[in-house]
Amino acid sequence: MQRPLSLYALCGSQRQVSTSRRLLEALQRVSSDGVSIEICDLIGSLPIFNPDHEGDRTPPVVETFAAKIRDADGLIVSCPEYAHGIPGGFKNALDWLVSRDEVPFKPLMFAHASYRGDLVLEQLTEVLKTMSLRIVSEAFLRVPLAGKSDEAQASVLAELQQSGALRAGLDRFAQAIRASV
Template sequence: MEKPLVLYALCGSQRKASTNRRLLEALRDNAPVAVCVEICEMIGELPIFNPDREGENTPALVEEFAAKVRACDGIIVACPEYAHGLPGGLKNALDWLVSRDEVPFKPVMIAHASHRGDFALEQLTEVLKTMSFDVVNDAVLRISLLGKSEDAQASVLAESVENRRLLSALAKFCAAINRTRIWPDRSSHW
């Protein structure tokens, strides 16, 4: 049996009714069999970054988070904008990875569930590039769910699945991952 491409999704919002989380869930639920999207559940639980707690003092939860990042083939980041900036929890999670070796050249896809939030997207892109992530610009996915009722969100996501907008972005991301690595046992089955 073929091993799936593993994507680890980071949601910048910790709200239970987060539109960005809903977008990540739609990507996960509609990904082809050869692609596994796992949504990170640790961001809100990570301790505040402190350089004095790196190395042998790194908290176990941070080590677990970093291991997930290391093990995945690519990262998906969905992020709202808070006061023209990145949510603190997401920035904190990224800060824990800055001086580690899990990140350099790791492919990353940006997803955004709003028609606004350009400040945060610019900041997120800058942070990811500064950290040496490989931002796949062709795979950016922006679907406006913000301000819509749950039913309207479901309708927009269903339409995005039907018109293949969701899968197209995911396919572009997976293709970029496969171009940068040699994996003879993987195929995407799009």
């Protein structure tokens, strides 16, 4: 029997009804037995990064956020592109992790909720590689949800759930994690 995996999903949008969050929720629903996904709800609560507040002065919410990442076997990132870049709140969350030891070599999967947004994917790839995360490219999912009505989004997600495409991406990610331990 394979050991259970715990994945922590980071949403680059703080809107509760964002397409990125909907994609993460869909992945959560289709995850196979032995794979659990928790969606992070802490990013919007993090204070603005200040290196003077690291170490003994690290805010408790940052410590909680970092502990969740430390405890996860892998991370899933779904992030929209804002003004040709990484949303400020999400970049702030990443900045809190740069000098910590929770993220180096942690496996990461991108789940992108748009057919656009290649700039944010390039920027995130650069930032996350700089932070020494291990991006699992074979698990990349791109689901065209952005710009669609709620009904159309639900239809796309239902179709991908039924076809097994969402679960296949998660399964590739889980296989890559298990192969590296």
